[in-house]
Amino acid sequence: MHIDFHHATTYVVARDAGFTHEEADIIAYSAQYVDDATSTGTINFDNRAVYNRISSAHKMLDARNTEELANHYVWLAFHFLPGNGGLAAGENPNGSFIDKIICTPNSPVAQEMVRDAILEKDRAYALHRLGVTMHVYADTWAHQGFAGVLHNVNEVENAKETNKSGIFKKSLSGILSSFLEDAIPPLGHGRALTFPDAPFLQWQYENGRGALIKRDNPMDFIAAADHMCIAMRRYQLGNPDAPVNGLSATTRQQILDMFNGTLFEDGEERHKAWLKAIRKGQFTICGKVDIDDYFPRGNDSWKAAALGTSFDMRLYPYKNEFLTSHWKHFHDAIQAHRFNVVYNILPKYGICAA
Secondary structure (H helix, E strand, C coil), X not given: CCHHHHHHHHHHHHHHCCCCHHHHHHHHHHHHHCCCCCCCEEEEECCCCEEEECCCCCCCCCXXXXXXXXXXXXXXXXXXXXXXXXXXXXXXXXXXXHHHXXXXXXXXXXXXXXXXXXXXXXXXXXXXXXXXHHHHHHHHXXXXXXXXXXXXXHCCEEEEECCCCCCCCCCXXXXXXXXXXXXXXXXXXXXXXXXXXXXXXXXXXXXXXXXXXXXXXXXXXXXXXXXXXXXXXXXXXXXXXXXXXXXXXXXXXXXXXXXXXXXXXXXXXXXXXXXXXXXXXXXXCCCCCXXXXXXXCCCCCHHHHHHCCCXXXXXXXXXXXXXXXXXXXXXXHHHHHHHHHHXXXXXXXXXXXX
């Protein structure tokens, strides 16, 4: 999924779940920042304080993608959550280990991840972690059928659009063949380019095992949004088992209309359309609200607010406000999330990822 879903749609869903504008803004920024926190290493301050950060994303052509441990820490934990074939802990899907780590929508693994984020809502970084969790949770629908490791199960052949949106100027197969195939590793949905991330797209392809896979992104994305709303309503109540509804009928239809009607190939263009619609009051639950643009870097970013600059420096001036900054809370959240997924949840399903 792209910024239009992870930032804008997440914001609308959070508002429908009962969060205030300010709370929804934190959740939505955190959800999108998962894709933009690509730097790792120690932050050194001029008073000799230090803070160690991890990354929650790599770019597709990052050399770190050839490192198995880096893949397990980033792609498995944050983007292609292993699904264990949709089976409960202690059960095994037919096949080999790769069948355990293929991403599966709303798997028991994903549900347990959501549950833990709800149960730990007393943390200072809880809203930030909720945003991180919603990113990973939503991606289980968009990234289904792919695995966050280098494996031929991620191959994509004979891909083509089936709903004729007219956005892609040639067939998906033609677009794929126009790339140097060896430059795009069979990692996650890299060989499918951005097609799993386009909310309006219906398409099909043959996977690495020769099976024909048909995808309906609008239906997958609205299912993700609905389950996110359920999770966020339960978070509000502090009860991961609370019997709650998902999206209201009005918000569900307004989101679905936006998916189907925002026909831009580029996610940034779709994001602009979403922000414009939110500001105009197109989503009834939000009213007319002056939602901020999203700035992962630059003077208006969370990083600049916390560190005084978004540039990498040898030493940063220390401010007491750093400890309560959104940037630190986000990085606290992704560390808590990764530890919980890799060391607590996945081993219950027989998945050793680190």
